[in-house]
Amino acid sequence: MTKDSPNWTREAAQKLHDMPLMDLLNQAQTVHRANFDPNEVQMSKLLSIKTGGCAEDCAYCSQSARNGSKLSASKLIEVERVLSEARKAREAGATRYCMGAAWREPKTRDMDALVAMVEGVKAMGMETCMTLGMLDDTQVVQLRDAGLDYYNHNIDTSERYYSKVITTRTFGDRIDTLNRVREAGIKVCSGGILGMGEEDADRIDMLVTLANLPEAPDSVPINMLMPQADTPLADVEPLDPIAFVRIIALARIMMPTSHVRLSAGRSEMSDEMQAMCFFAGANSIFVGDTLLTAENPEEDTDMALFAKLGIRPMRAEGHTCKEAAE
Numbered sequence: 001m002t003k004d005s006p007n008w009t010r011e012a013a014q015k016l017h018d019m020p021l022m023d024l025l026n027q028a029q030t031v032h033r034a035n036f037d038p039n040e041v042q043m044s045k046l047l048s049i050k051t052g053g054c055a056e057d058c059a060y061c062s063q064s065a066r067n068g069s070k071l072s073a074s075k076l077i078e079v080e081r082v083l084s085e086a087r088k089a090r091e092a093g094a095t096r097y098c099m100g101a102a103w104r105e106p107k108t109r110d111m112d113a114l115v116a117m118v119e120g121v122k123a124m125g126m127e128t129c130m131t132l133g134m135l136d137d138t139q140v141v142q143l144r145d146a147g148l149d150y151y152n153h154n155i156d157t158s159e160r161y162y163s164k165v166i167t168t169r170t171f172g173d174r175i176d177t178l179n180r181v182r183e184a185g186i187k188v189c190s191g192g193i194l195g196m197g198e199e200d201a202d203r204i205d206m207l208v209t210l211a212n213l214p215e216a217p218d219s220v221p222i223n224m225l226m227p228q229a230d231t232p233l234a235d236v237e238p239l240d241p242i243a244f245v246r247i248i249a250l251a252r253i254m255m256p257t258s259h260v261r262l263s264a265g266r267s268e269m270s271d272e273m274q275a276m277c278f279f280a281g282a283n284s285i286f287v288g289d290t291l292l293t294a295e296n297p298e299e300d301t302d303m304a305l306f307a308k309l310g311i312r313p314m315r316a317e318g319h320t321c322k323e324a325a326e
């Protein structure tokens with residue numbers, strides 16, 4: 001089952017998911033070692049370049065203008081501020097810089113600034129990633145030509161459960177955006193959120209959808225819901241940690257060459273749970289104390305955990321720093 005030959009069935013994925021945990025972890029670690037150094041983890045940094053006021057109604061998000069959140073909307077921040085923060089992230093060891101805006105889609109007037117951000121971060125030798133909502137064909141080409149490496153657009157959950165979480169954009173809209181990005185030559189970053197009240201079957205179906213895209217995403221962020229005040233999911237029950245680890249392992253087996261990113265929710269995870277996730281095949285994290293509007297472990301905490309586990313930061317591949325060369 002390769003990236004170029006999608007053929008994962010629901011039944012095959014379910015069978016894997018339901019294996020005894022130790023057998024599942026062993027298989028996931030075997031797949032992981034065949035494709036990656038098991039003691040390296042990619043460090044990415046995420047910056048919110050435009051916060052709040054989003055027209056979407058995602059039930060998990062404090063940035064939605066429809067959820068009654070008290071988070072005020074901001075304008076797109078200045079290009080030089082983005083680049084200043086990117087330099088700090090690079091100095092702290094980040095190899096990928098991700099920029100996220102709370103939009104349904106970017107407006108034409110914003111594209112010049114977005115292009116400048118991509119070009120500036122790329123010149124520092126870091127991989128570039130953006131998450132801006134839906135894109136049209138012209139915007140995709142502009143970002144590609146600026147040197148954008150990755151575009152993040154999560155499908156969030158299964159197609160069956162999707163409408164219980166979001167009604168302002170369809171599941172098909174998300175797939176269309178992923179296809180548009182991939183066809184333009186930008187690498188796809190797409191995953192989902194666990195713990196929104198969905199069932200095991202929905203988590204499995206989400207991974208089947210991702211693995212069966214024409215090419216599996218290069219990065220697969222797996223988020224654990226962090227309930228936000230004043231959102232419809234503010235009082236949802238916490239997800240069982242073992243159920244989360246199973247999905248990490250399943251993602252690794254189904255998408256063997258993808259970076260599986262342990263994303264939102266790490267601030268609520270014990271060191272032991274994170275270690276299990278790394279053993280299950282997670283090999284990418286966000287560093288810094290904030291992910292958009294959610295808490296995240298501070299960098300010192302991450303480095304202390306890495307030291308205990310014998311993990312080292314992954315180096316960026318194929319990127320040189322123009323700033324250093326000039």
